[in-house]
Amino acid sequence: MLGWFQALLPREDNFFRLFNAHAATLIKGAEALRKVLEGGDDTAHWCEKIVDHEHEADDVAREVLFAVRRSFITPFDRSDIRGLTNSLDDSIDQMQKTAKVITLYEVREFEPHMRQLGDIAVEAALLTVEAVSLLSDMRKNHGRLNDLTEQVARLESQSDDLYDSGMKALYEAHKGRNGGGDALAFIIGAEIYDHLEKVVDRFEDVANRINGVIVEHL
Numbered sequence: 001m002l003g004w005f006q007a008l009l010p011r012e013d014n015f016f017r018l019f020n021a022h023a024a025t026l027i028k029g030a031e032a033l034r035k036v037l038e039g040g041d042d043t044a045h046w047c048e049k050i051v052d053h054e055h056e057a058d059d060v061a062r063e064v065l066f067a068v069r070r071s072f073i074t075p076f077d078r079s080d081i082r083g084l085t086n087s088l089d090d091s092i093d094q095m096q097k098t099a100k101v102i103t104l105y106e107v108r109e110f111e112p113h114m115r116q117l118g119d120i121a122v123e124a125a126l127l128t129v130e131a132v133s134l135l136s137d138m139r140k141n142h143g144r145l146n147d148l149t150e151q152v153a154r155l156e157s158q159s160d161d162l163y164d165s166g167m168k169a170l171y172e173a174h175k176g177r178n179g180g181g182d183a184l185a186f187i188i189g190a191e192i193y194d195h196l197e198k199v200v201d202r203f204e205d206v207a208n209r210i211n212g213v214i215v216e217h218l
Contacts, residue, residue, distance in 0.1 A: 015075050016136040018064045022088045023132040025057040026203075029095045030125035033199070034118040036102060037110045047099040054096040061089045075136070080213050087209045091128075091202040095121075098195035105188045111173075113166030117159055117196040124155050124203035131210050142214055149207035159200035166193050 032053060035046040064085045068078050075081075101107075131148040134141035167190060174186040 015064065015067060015071075015081065018060055018067065019084065019088075019132050019135060020129075022057060022060040022064065022085065023129045025053045025060065026088065026091050026125045027122075027129055029053040029057070029092045030118075030121045030199075033095050033098065034115070034122050036099060037115045037118040039107075039109045041108075043108050044103065047103045050092075050095050050099040054092050057089055057092045061085050076213055076217050080209070080216065084206070084209045084213065087202070087206040088128075088132075091125075091199070091206060094195065094199045094202045098192065098199060101188075101191055101195055107188065107192065110192070111166060111170065111189065113162050113169060114192060114196060116162050117166070117193070117200065120155050120159050120162070121196070121199045121203070124152050124200055127152050127155075128203055128206050131207070135210070135213070138214055138217060142218055145210060145214055149211050152203055152207040156200050156204040159197050163193055163197040 029050050032046045032049040036043055036050070065082065068074065068081055127148050131145055131152075134145050134148075138145065170186055170189045170193070174182045174189070
């Protein structure tokens with residue numbers, strides 16, 4: 001009877017499968033975001049893809065949180081599982097918010113610094129997926145995990161510099177003569193820059209969560 005009951009409970013290794021599935025949506029979302037920033041007629045299509053990946057991530061997140069409630073045994077603290085799941089979800093949520101702004105304002109052309117921020121988001125997503133995949137054996141992989149989270153932190157610092165440079169270029173492009181210019185274009189561009197920079201911030205939040213898990217369990 002006890003064996004039958006235990007068989008109904010989520011297995012500990014199932015959490016790692018779900019973490020990996022959740023992280024995989026971040027790569028798909030980041031790659032779609034980078035496609036968005038190429039601009040042109042396909043912009044709306046790639047914005048829709050980001051929304052699809054965000055819904056996929058939500059489904060995985062719900063499964064993780066349900067498994068936490070049903071499980072007697074978890075791979076690490078329940079609060080850490082929830083925190084990691086929420087951080088992963090926040091990352092793709094921020095991509096969806098970026099796509100929403102682009103869709104709302106029907107933007108079809110993007111600045112070079114925006115595309116560079118998109119490149120950083122893709123790189124951060126790849127590092128995050130690798131880091132999440134190593135959590136199933138933290139003791140063995142802690143060195144590589146520390147390296148990966150440090151790389152994400154460096155990318156976040158680069159994104160701050162790109163944001164500042166991009167905002168300066170945006171201002172110069174739209175200030176016009178005698179203080180005039182296209183104020184609306186500047187406001188929309190600034191909002192897109194803000195969202196793109198926050199995408200990378202959210203990846204750093206995931207890295208910080210992973211660091212916290214390592215510290216707690218090694």
